[in-house]
Amino acid sequence: xxxxxxxxxxIKETAKSASTAKSLETPFRHSEEQETILNADIxxxxxxxxxxxxxxxxxxxxxxxxNEYYAIRKYVKWCIENQIHNTSEAINNVSIDLxxxxxxxxxxxxxxxxxxxxxxxKIQDKGVASVPVFVFNAYYWFAFCGVPQDLLLSVxxxxxxxxxxxxxxxxxxxDICAEAKQAIEYITVEAKASEIIFSGYEHTxxxxxxxxxIKGRIADAKYLTYDNVxxxxxxxxxxxxxxxxxxxxxxEEVVRGIERHEYVGHGNDYAKRExxxxxxxxxxxxxxxxxxxxxAAFNLE
Numbered sequence: 694x695x696x697x698x699x700x701x702x703x704i705k706e707t708a709k710s711a712s713t714a715k716s717l718e719t720p721f722r723h724s725e726e727q728e729t730i731l732n733a734d735i736x737x738x739x740x741x742x743x744x745x746x747x748x749x750x751x752x753x754x755x756x757x758x759x760n761e762y763y764a765i766r767k768y769v770k771w772c773i774e775n776q777i778h779n780t781s782e783a784i785n786n787v788s789i790d791l792x793x794x795x796x797x798x799x800x801x802x803x804x805x806x807x808x809x810x811x812x813x814x815k816i817q818d819k820g821v822a823s824v825p826v827f828v829f830n831a832y833y834w835f836a837f838c839g840v841p842q843d844l845l846l847s848v849x850x851x852x853x854x855x856x857x858x859x860x861x862x863x864x865x866x867x868d869i870c871a872e873a874k875q876a877i878e879y880i881t882v883e884a885k886a887s888e889i890i891f892s893g894y895e896h897t898x899x900x901x902x903x904x905x906x907i908k909g910r911i912a913d914a915k916y917l918t919y920d921n922v923x924x925x926x927x928x929x930x931x932x933x934x935x936x937x938x939x940x941x942x943x944x945e946e947v948v949r950g951i952e953r954h955e956y957v958g959h960g961n962d963y964a965k966r967e968x969x970x971x972x973x974x975x976x977x978x979x980x981x982x983x984x985x986x987x988x989a990a991f992n993l994e
Contacts, residue, residue: 694721695728695735703771717768720761723750735765736772737779743787751797753921755982762789798990800915802925806872809837809925812917813876816907828894829906831880834873836919837926839865841949845898845919848890853881865949927980928987943980947973 694700700721708714724735727746731738738746743765752758765784772780803809813830835845844863852862855878858869869877884890891898904916927946935941988994 694718695725699734699772699777700768703768707767707771716760717764720764723761724765734777736769736777737781738783739781740783740787743784744791747792748794751794751800753797753801753924753983754979755793755986756979758792759789762792793986795986795990798987801917802921802928802987802990803837803917804925804987804991804993805929806837806870809833809922810872812915827876827879827883828891829903830876831890832898832903832919833917833922834869834876835860836922837929838869838873838877839867839923839926839930841865842919842923846889846891846895849888850881850884850890853877853890855881924983925987928984931984932988932993941981941984943977943984944973946980947976 700718704714704717708717721735724746727742727749728735731742735743735746747758747762750758750761752761762784769780769782769784773782803812813833816826816829832845835848836842838860840848840860840862844865848860848862853860853869855869855874858871858874860867860869860877880890884892889895896902903919907916927943931941931943
């Protein structure tokens with residue numbers, strides 16, 4: 694981190710847990726390069742420098758952007774309270790709306806099954822590959838079809854109905870889009886009965902290894918993460934429903950993430966239920982904002 698001692702002092706005085714410390718440290722890791730170029734701590738930056746920095750991050754998650762924005766605001770406030778020389782309050786005059794760059798969605802996400810098919814067609818084996826390309830094809834198609842990453846290594850052969858194009862796991866039923874059928878069918882055939890689909894490959898199924906594999910095997914530098922492909926698939930399905938006249942809603946997605954697990958057993962604990970309801974509303978709002986930016990990035994308005 695640039696000006697590391699000062700930032701560490703801020704984190705130690707401010708963070709009440711290891712997770713909070715990590716979230717406060719994240720924006721500083723990303724701002725280090727620009728701070729070094731400018732030879733100026735981020736607490737001294739003016740509005741145009743702050744806006745330029747955040748837009749260069751090209752967030753595809755509004756909540757992540759908000760967390761970084763508020764972490765830096767908290768840092769600036771701490772610097773003012775501690776009378777750090779040249780501290781600027783410019784960030785307090787910068788609206789979050791000014792920090793969003795829809796082009797990040799076009800660079801880090803996709804708009805349709807056809808786009809994912811095109812992306813995967815560029816991945817080629819070079820030399821002797823330790824993992825066949827079909828594994829990576831299936832990895833991305835499971836994401837696009839709506840299998841959360843935390844369930845990926847739980848998917849077994851009997852969770853897949855290729856003929857009816859359905860994935861059923863942990864109470865979820867996800868349709869296999871036509872473009873994904875061949876890739877998912879292939880890896881399902883390769884799997885042994887009752888074993889997880891990625892048996893024998895699971896050690897490679899993480900972002901770091903996937904990224905290392907893709908690099909050098911694809912014509913462009915774009916690397917799609919599981920989370921971004923998952924979100925792209927979610928937005929694509931919602932968009933198709935919207936085109937058919939259905940209202941835009943992310944309630945089901947958010948319920949899967951919180952309520953389905955946390956409501957159970959709380960009975961008449963209304964305070965707890967209200968807390969969960971509040972979290973649900975915030976998450977739905979975040980997804981609605983992300984969805985609007987995804988549509989803008991791909992000219993789907």
